[in-house]
Amino acid sequence: MNILTIESQPYPDQKPGTSGLRKKVQVFQQAHYLQNFVQSIFQVASNLKGHTLVLGGDGRYYNTTAIQIILKMAAANGISKVLVGQDGLLSTPAASAVIRKYKAAGGIVLSASHNPGGPNEDFGIKFNISNGGPAPTSFTEAVYQLTREIREYHITDNDDIDLKHCGNVEMGAMIIEVIDPVSDYAELMSHLFDFNQIQTMIESGFRLRFDAMHAVTGPYARNILEHRLGAEPGTVMNAEPLEDFGGGHPDPNLVHAHELVELLSGISEFSFGAASDGDGDRNMIIGNNFFVTPSDSLAIMAANAHLLPGYKNGISGVARSMPTSAAVDRVADMLGIECHETPTGWKFFGNLLDANRITLCGEESFGSGSDHVREKDGLWAVLFWLNLIAIKQKSVEQIVREHWAKFGRNYYSRHDYEAIDSDVANGIMKQLRQQLRSFQGQQFGDLIIQLADDFCYTDPIDGSISEHQGIRILFEDGSRIIYRLSGTGTEGATLRVYLEKYEPDISKQDGDTQQELATLIDLANQFAAIREKTGRSVADVIT
Numbered sequence: 127m128n129i130l131t132i133e134s135q136p137y138p139d140q141k142p143g144t145s146g147l148r149k150k151v152q153v154f155q156q157a158h159y160l161q162n163f164v165q166s167i168f169q170v171a172s173n174l175k176g177h178t179l180v181l182g183g184d185g186r187y188y189n190t191t192a193i194q195i196i197l198k199m200a201a202a203n204g205i206s207k208v209l210v211g212q213d214g215l216l217s218t219p220a221a222s223a224v225i226r227k228y229k230a231a232g233g234i235v236l237s238a239s240h241n242p243g244g245p246n247e248d249f250g251i252k253f254n255i256s257n258g259g260p261a262p263t264s265f266t267e268a269v270y271q272l273t274r275e276i277r278e279y280h281i282t283d284n285d286d287i288d289l290k291h292c293g294n295v296e297m298g299a300m301i302i303e304v305i306d307p308v309s310d311y312a313e314l315m316s317h318l319f320d321f322n323q324i325q326t327m328i329e330s331g332f333r334l335r336f337d338a339m340h341a342v343t344g345p346y347a348r349n350i351l352e353h354r355l356g357a358e359p360g361t362v363m364n365a366e367p368l369e370d371f372g373g374g375h376p377d378p379n380l381v382h383a384h385e386l387v388e389l390l391s392g393i394s395e396f397s398f399g400a401a402s403d404g405d406g407d408r409n410m411i412i413g414n415n416f417f418v419t420p421s422d423s424l425a426i427m428a429a430n431a432h433l434l435p436g437y438k439n440g441i442s443g444v445a446r447s448m449p450t451s452a453a454v455d456r457v458a459d460m461l462g463i464e465c466h467e468t469p470t471g472w473k474f475f476g477n478l479l480d481a482n483r484i485t486l487c488g489e490e491s492f493g494s495g496s497d498h499v500r501e502k503d504g505l506w507a508v509l510f511w512l513n514l515i516a517i518k519q520k521s522v523e524q525i526v527r528e529h530w531a532k533f534g535r536n537y538y539s540r541h542d543y544e545a546i547d548s549d550v551a552n553g554i555m556k557q558l559r560q561q562l563r564s565f566q567g568q569q570f571g572d573l574i575i576q577l578a579d580d581f582c583y584t585d586p587i588d589g590s591i592s593e594h595q596g597i598r599i600l601f602e603d604g605s606r607i608i609y610r611l612s613g614t615g616t617e618g619a620t621l622r623v624y625l626e627k628y629e630p631d632i633s634k635q636d637g638d639t640q641q642e643l644a645t646l647i648d649l650a651n652q653f654a655a656i657r658e659k660t661g662r663s664v665a666d667v668i669t
């Protein structure tokens with residue numbers, strides 16, 4: 127093995143977003159592009175030298191090419207061992223679990239999550255630290271600074287290794303262990319949930335479907351749902367991971383997982399449907415003709431966690447990203463536990479989880495998780511719901527309605543305006559910021575603005591401050607309008623508008639979400655002049 131030092135030129139656009147660096151595949155295929163970013167990671171994560179790195183991805187186009195490059199760079203940079211998923215696969219939560227279990231110094235996950243894959247679509251790379259969670263902003267910022275001045279990187283001249291078979295291979299002084307990507311994760315799940323109880327429910331005729339959307343969760347869901355829990359073969363739909371996800375968006379929502387939604391519609395033979403995204407950290411839960419919003423899902427989990435084996439001692443606290451509905455706040459209030467509001471992105475939950483301040487956390491964007499790993503976890507949420515249904519012996523709809531009856535309902539929706547011109551999007555945010563002061567106290571019909579601000583978060587553990595995390599317009603009755611720009615897109619900008627209204631009256635909890643939110647939707651448009659500025663009269667994706 128020879129270590130080569132290759133000359134390179136910096137690229138100006140390697141600033142990580144909400145979750146790692148995401149770009150079109152062609153951008154990553156530029157000379158030394160991936161290598162520059164990886165070398166910068168290895169330099170910032172100096173603790174990797176002489177220690178173990180975990181490596182895997184969601185199986186999208188360019189995954190295995192990138193893995194072979196990273197392995198040779200790891201060997202050249204003095205990393206002593208790499209645990210890499212067989213066929214290059216590791217879901218995001220499984221990577222987190224493996225980092226923690228084997229006390230690795232960090233991990234690299236190759237994914238652009240729910241973004242489409244293929245030669246003309248997206249690729250991504252993110253670094254997780256030794257707690258198993260996404261690197262904090264201080265780390266990603268240091269990596270970005272290095273990418274702006276990088277002049278060379280290190281790589282060995284080894285041949286590609288065989289990723290098809292599990293086992294050990296040597297690359298110079300470095301050991302590469304190709305591991306089964308599923309087994310450690312599946313074992314962890316079996317300790318958190320009562321698999322026997324779920325199996326008994328399935329054996330008694332409870333039928334479900336899980337849509338893996340041709341992404342990474344296929345092998346995980348087959349192993350757990352079909353092999354361990356006895357669900358019939360075919361329970362996992364679209365179970366083969368494909369480089370282009372079969373041409374679809376591996377994004378588990380009512381729009382992109384419509385095949386699953388149709389199976390659960392009308393008079394259905396199924397009682398439960400679920401889906402996950404490209405890298406397996408998101409989840410969607412549906413019952414027969416019934417959709418559970420991710421914000422409600424988090425609140426229901428918090429209210430019931432003590433019933434499940436992994437959480438039988440209760441939960442220490444909860445956290446939600448700022449745009450996520452306040453449904454979970456009401457549960458925390460009743461339980462008398464801490465409730466934190468963090469900026470969007472899982473990296474903000476890490477410190478709270480490490481300090482045992484929270485046990486559960488979640489985001490409106492179909493993400494929930496607990497202290498079992500440091501990432502959101504799609505299949506974990508599915509198993510949580512299955513275990514809860516087995517305990518309560520009630521339908522998904524009954525469980526949600528009973529929750530609303532007790533805590534009230536937070537009508538909630540997100541309106542996305544995708545791929546709009548970046549200058550236009552920045553202009554909208556700028557103008558909103560300038561108006562903040564004048565919003566205070568204004569009245570629109572019954573709605574009075576209590577507070578309007580640009581969300582700023584101070585981490586209670588390390589004191590770090592994150593500014594400009596979204597415009598919040600909060601009304602006196604608990605209604606909210608939030609605006610922020612996406613940090614995961616690869617084309618133009620995406621404006622996200624989050625809308626929420628609280629309804630404690632049980633006789634009014636059966637309304638249509640978009641109708642219930644109509645006044646707020648109008649106001650949101652009016653405040654930001656979305657129609658005038660983008661030329662669009664409705665959002666592109668409504669979830």
Ligand code: VG1
Nearest residue numbers: 144145239240471489491612613614
């Ligand atoms: C989106 C979601 C955010 C999530 C992030 C990564 O970010 O809103 O809640 O943490 O995706 O999820 P943004 O900046 O586009 O709004 V995943 O499953 O794509 O890693």
Ligand code: CO
Nearest residue numbers: 239403405407
């Ligand atoms: Co994801």
